[in-house]
Amino acid sequence: MEPSSLSRPNLSSMRAFSFTIYGTMVLVSTYFPLFYAKLGFSNSQIGVLYALGPMISLIANLLWSIASDKYRTVKKIMCILLIGQIIMSYILSISTSFSMIMLIITIFYFFFYPVFPLSDTIAINAAKQHGKSFITIRIFGSIGYAFFALVIGYVLSVIGASRTMWVTMAIAGIALLITMFIQDQSSPVAKMNMSGIWSILRQKELLWFFGCVFCLAISARMNDAFLTITLKDLGAGENVIGWAQLASSCSEIPIFLFLSIYGDRFKELPLLIFASLVFATRFLLVSLTGSAYAIIAIQLMHSLSFGIFYVTAIRMLTRLIPDEFRATGMALFTIAWSSASGLLSGTLGGIVFEQFGRQRFYLIAMTFALIACIGFATRYFHRDPAIRARKSIGSSKKG
Structure with missing residues (x-):
């Protein structure tokens, strides 16, 4: 009786928490620029401020x-992180110089990024404890992102x-208030197994995979960093920007x-x-259009781009990486998809956007996506010698 009595309030609190914290994700990724x-x-300065986040997250x-x-x-660590976000947000609200904001936003990111892996840790443990799927909690993060993207825009x-x-x-x-109603979890965030890095880096297929992911991530992060600036340049207000983010997150x-x-x-593949x-x-399409409303429609393609990529990439990782090195592999994936690519796309992307304009900026992003596509395709059509050998042996046995 006790587990069932705890199940509803704890899972409900986790869903509410996941829903709420993605509101801060909307702010950082969409409205901070x-x-x-x-x-x-300037756009190059904005790019530098964006790039600080992935670097600090490591x-x-x-x-x-x-x-x-x-x-x-x-739970206690989460409370500290949220309190730190509140304090740093207040200091940012009264700061105006670039050097001061660069310092404060660095500290803000230090409290901001760890919230999400910690939240996933609590959610996964709570879901397992009560026999539920993790997706039943995580999907509220996507719903929250969609909700806040629209509401914050209007506000x-x-x-x-x-x-x-x-x-x-x-x-x-x-989010801090909701945290008070969450059951604490003593399970730590999965650590990177340093001995597993060498084992992973010896696998050619994984190296190929991470290289393609990194190229695709550069293009995606370029868009993330400067989508709102693009919309603003096309005359969009905060509410239109909210609709653009709503379209992608709902899709x-x-x-x-x-x-x-x-x-x-x-x-x-x-x-x-x-x-x-x-x-x-x-x-x-973003490079060609001159309408902010057209970009809202283009954002619906987020489902077929990021949605398919993310689920499939995680599935491929779980197949390629042994269980004992799973945390290491996921850490390397995060570095390739979020941290290293975000650092590069923010710093260099800001310079490209400022010097060459929106059209060339997005054409460069398109080029990186095509490089990733060619990389995945090459791997798909390339027949590994070991596979060919097994097939030839099988054919000879049939003969």
């Missing part, structure tokens, strides 16, 4: 996971982009559900080839 632009920063995730392991608590269109940090404080405060939900049920019926082609098509 508008806040920087409102302060008069250090922050490691340090806070060590703290979580040492003190055997996730900022009324109160102004200069009030972005006050909205950040409000959402982080709500991924049915794809996630479909592939989680039927994904095993399709081979991985053809799906990755298709997703890369859709990414390239997206960025080509």
Whole structure:
């Protein structure tokens, strides 16, 4: 009786928490660049501020996971992180110089990025404890992202982009309140197995996979960093920007559900080839259009690009990497998809956008997606010598 009595409130709290924290993700990825632009920063400066996040996340995730392991608590660490976000948001709200904001946003990212892996840790443990699927909790993050993308856009269109940090404080405060109702979990975030890195790097197929992921990630992160700036340049208000983010986040939900049920019926590499082609098509269309409303429609392709890629890539990783090195492989995937690519696309992307304009910027993003597509396709059509040998042996036995 006790587990069932705890199940509903804890899972409900986790769903509410997942829903809420993705509101801060919307702010950081979508509306922080508008806040920087409102302060008069150039596109290259905005690119630098964006690139700081992925760089800091490498250090922050490691340090806070060590703290979580040492003190055997996730909930208390989460509270510290959210309080840190609130304090740093307030300091950002009263800062105006680029050097000061670069310093404060670095500290903000230190408290911001670890929230998501810690949240996944609690959610996975809670789902297992109560015999539920992790997707039944995680999908509320996608719903929350869609909700806040629209609501925040309308709120900022009324109160102004200069009030972005006050909205950040409000959402982080709500998340902090919800945290009080979550059962603590002593399980730490999975650590990177250093001995497993060499074992992984010796696998040619994995190296090929990570290389393709990195190229595709550069194009995706370029879009993430400068989509809002692009929309603003095309005359879009905060509410239109919200609709663009709503379109992408809502579109991924049915794809996630479909592939989680039927994904095993399709081979991985053809799906990755298709997703890369859709990414390239997206960025080509953005480079050609001159309408902010057309970009909203283009954002619906997020389901067939990111949605298919993400589910399929995770599935391929679980197949290629042994269980004992799974955490290491996931850490390397995160570095390729989020951290290293975000650092490169933010710094260099800002310079490209400022010097060459939106059209060339997105054509370059399209090129990286095509390189990834060619890489996946080459791997798919390339027949490994060992596979050919096994087939020839099989044929000879039949003869």
